[in-house]
Amino acid sequence: MDRVIMHVDIDAFFASVEQLDNPELKGKPVIVGGVGERGVVATASYEARKYGVHSAMPAFKARQICPMGIFVPTRHERYREVSNEVFKMLYSLTAIIEPLSIDEAYMDITKVNMEPLECAKFIKRNIKEKVGLTVSAGVSYNKFLAKLASDWNKPDGITIITEDMIPDILKPLPVSKVHGMGKKSVEKMNNIGIFTIEDMYNLSKEFCIEYFGKFGVEIYDRIRGIDTREVEVLRERKSIGRETTLKKDLSNKEDMKKYLEYFSEEVSETLKNKNIWGKTITVKIKTSKFANHTKGKTINYYTNNKDEIYKIAYEILRDMEIEDSIRLIGLTVSTLTENKVEQLTFF
Structure with missing residues (x-):
């Protein structure tokens, strides 16, 4: 791979920090946020996600589907403190990092003196030993595929997507996995009988431009494993x-x-x-x-x-x-x- 991009994502970050600080919560369905009746879930542990609890879900709904859930209030200062520890480790490897949020980032590891798999294992091992959290890492030759890879074996996974795996590895995936495809776009695709990336291969570039507007070319390229976006060191705060x-x-x-x-x-x-x-x-x-x-x-x-x-x-x-x-x-x-x-x- 000419470029080597890694996407690192801390698993169920807020909930994992709560379980780290309070060992009694480990292995239990922890739901962060939504403490009040009218609250909204910030995130949920994987034990709670098994019941269908997810971020942005109204608290009353989370209580209905996961009555044994343990609700805890958010502690943003603590999450920022832990996040800073994790990012210090990432920056010890490369300065070419694009933070996406408090718990995930892209890294350009092209010039890091390690094999991609070795680098991913090094990051995961260090974060686990020094911070106590697990992360999922995805490695590929562009940002779209790296993020897709980090989601592949969550939690605590590593996935590498190489050029020779394209397009076969993408074809069975639902169209919702394509970066840039929002909920409405997915519904539009489903309405015309297109449910997988393989289904989208039958669409021409002209059709994509007409259907998706200015993002049509990007979507057409993404399903073919093409993504020219660079890792932006100074990501614009909107x-x-x-x-x-x-x-x-x-x-x-x-x-x-x-x-x-x-x-x-x-x-x-x-x-x-x-x-x-x-x-x-x-x-x-x-x-x-x-x-x-x-x-x-x-x-x-x-x-x-x-x-x-x-x-x-x-x-x-x-x-x-x-x-x-x-x-x-x-x-x-x-x-x-x-x-x-x-x-x-x-x-």
Whole structure:
């Protein structure tokens, strides 16, 4: 392989940290998050996943399908601490790393002085010995196949996909495995009788472009094992935000102000700590009928000032037409920059 890309994914990260810190939880169906009646599952141990529990599932649903589940609150500071330990080990091998989230990353190990399998085993062994967690690793000649490989033998697996295995290894897979295929795209494919990657091989490049738009060429290439994306060392952060599910539905906008004020302070602090400014403020709400509504405003200057963020967020909320009561509210700042000079405003 000319390029050697590895995708590393910590297995059931939040739940694994809880089991690591509390040995009594090992081997048990641990569900992180969703502690309140209206909460949402952050992640679940593999013991809980056997019952169908998954991230973003409403807590009440998780309790229905896994009544013996052990619910624990999230501890983001602890997860960040453990994540930092893991990434230090990764960076000891190569600086060409693209973090995707707190628990997964791409690594370009082309110039690492180890065979790919040896490198994957080295990473897994060190993380297990020094941190106490298991990771799944996938190795291939591009990012799409490396991520696909890391999912192949979860948990605690290693899979290597080489060029001579393409396209045979891909053909039996469901179309949902193709990077870039969202839920709606999968449904569209299924509706015309296409369920596997092998089924997609009958589609022309022109059809893919017409059907999927600008991503059509990428999807056409991916199913043939082609992915030219580089491992991005400085991956762009698209937005910073906070949201919460309310303990009690709210219908009065004045009662929602305190949440926007709190979020503005938290987001502002995060922006300042990362030396980042933003110019698009977006308010998100979810009604009691589970309908999502978002509305944003892009200003003509960059800011990370909490008062400015709150002022704009409240103006957005005030202008939103909401008929039902609200069960979730969130605030996001996007269109980010790392410019060091904050522009002056009249605020």
